[in-house]
Amino acid sequence: MLNVEYPLSGTGPEISFGLEVILVYISFQMFGVFIYRYLTSTFKEQNLRNLAWSMIFLGYGITYIFYIIADYFINPAVRDYFSQYGYISLTSGITLYALLSEYIEKSKWYPVTIFCGTFLVLSIISLILGHRDMTLNLAFLAVPFAAVYILRYFYKYAKITNFNKRVLGKIAGLFLSMLIILAGYFFVSDAMTARFGPDIRVLSASLNIIGVICFMFAILNLPDYREFVWKQHLRALFIVRTSGILLFNRFWKRENKENSNEYLIGGALSSIQTVLSNITEETSINRMELEDKALLFKMYPDKDVVGCIIADEYIDSLNERLNVFLDRFDVMFGGSLKDWDGNTQVFLPLESICDEVFMEKPQTD
Template sequence: MIFVDFPIYGPLRIPLLILEWIIAVISLELGIIFFMKYIKQPNQLRTSQELGFTSFCLCFSLMRFLLIIGDYFSSDIIVSPFLIWGSGSVRDLFLNFGYFSLLSGVFIFVFSIEKYKKYLFRKYFFTSCFFSLIILFLITFFFNLEVIRISLFIFGPLFLYFIALYLIDIFKKILNKENILIDLIKIFPEFLLLSIGFVFSTEYSVKLFGLEFRLFGSIVQLISFGLIFYFFIRLPSFSELDWQDKVEEILLLDKKSGLCAFYKSFINKDANITEVLMSGAITSVNIMLEELIPATDAKISVIEKKGKILNIFSSKFLTGVFISRDKLNSIIFYLKQFTEKVESLYQHVLVDWDGNIDIFYPVENIITELFSRK
């Protein structure tokens, strides 16, 4: 075992400081980038997932800054008593604050992801696990400053397992199924390198192998960290990843006559539904719209019925309906966009529509464009 004294001095102090400052600053900038990406979106397309990535990056950056203070500018001499503890050091205190910052960022990140999807056994399973770790940390923090280092061996594998499940889910949404394995293989080494770099940078590795391993670990972390978050920044908005898969049926209704001008089903594509049948099927919807929505207003309604969500947007001439499995703000946003686009193209026809649905067949092209990732 190699004896390494803290704070770190020697010929490797400056290179290590520069690398770890770069990692901390890049993390901070990535957090700002994710936050700017969040606020630049329309309100209906904003999701907590961008805020989850923001909190993770900012908390990771704060951890790196606190670890820099602890490892390079704080004494490791054990003092007894130390503040409210029986024994401890200034470095131990900064390490605890740093790891608690990381744990808090991971908790917010996991909660923001599980808010939209169930992973593993039940919804918020991983959130509950990390919340329990936070409570355990807060309890033990007031008794022993060194326990947090042990908790990392529980926290680390659990977080990596959640990330693996999340990545698989992401690839299923944005890629063809036959490409999932290939792209997972491409990005897996980046996470593996990040884990290896972090292990090499820990106090245990430094004591076993020396500061050279910490320097190597910092370089590996910097490279892998940049590659991983380059991947996430290139992703489309999280609200756009799978909203198309939630939509099952699309209807366009003429507000004046109540007739169905256009219908498309994604769950029963072979169904031959006539205008008369469809008009009868949506009569109750029209009645509700007449009661709730004045004829001259463009308004939005969301009705939940027997596990289905009726997303309704009423414009000047048309009422658009997206029937979906889940309630998503992005569905309302694109329903409004779709209805207004069709209405702008057919406005001259809708003023005095004679009930001929054949003229609306080109709407299929708009559907294809809107659902291009479906």
């Protein structure tokens, strides 16, 4: 172990100081980006999600302000207090993020918030008692819990789009950036500084900057939070011939007008698709947004079939699910549609496929 003296000085610490200032600037800039999105978003859940993400960046920026003060400027006698202020700032940001996230997700018990809140309270107690080691031990205990939460979050996002490979790549980018940030945060610790010397802070700050920037882009490219609540917006699914004959339908939200005119709706949908097929590529997803609903449809011209979803609003996940459902339909019936005799009973197996793809039973009332 090296005998490291604080405040840090020398060429390495001068470079790391500059990099950590840049890290603070980036963190506050991202806080501003998400606050702006929070103030301008018209969708309530997404609005709060932006506020939640902003708390992460705000907490991280304030944390490094305290670290900079503690390690580069003040008397070593009071350094531990400022370091603990940094821990508390980070924990506060994470706790606020957890609270908002679980509120959005309508969590019953708020387990993550309770855990983070407990950690925050204990950190404050350790500050009052002057036991910095207590805070470090709490941080060590939080690692496996954080790992479970991250894996759960990864799975939840992946499940939204039926484990779509394109979306999985974006999710993988998010958690890779988290690992980079954790690595950078690990190297800023006193233990690493004592082992490798103050110059290790250059590596720490560099990893943090790279991780935060990657984290920012990963978040901005993740599916909209509306993807979490797509079931609430799903109204109906139709499979129709372009001639207007209804082959299969499923209602999630029954409305008298729609329920009593299923065949009429099927004909209308096929007419819309016939018009759009003249200006779009084959098998492409199309959409039409009306005042109170959105229509998503996909056509297989060679099969003379149109698939359509009616939803309260357009949501990307419904595109993915419509694709999956129609691919399954094509596998089962694509080769026999030309010889179809008009008996819709042959399409009853689509009920179980619909349950599987959309993961929800229809309303029966």
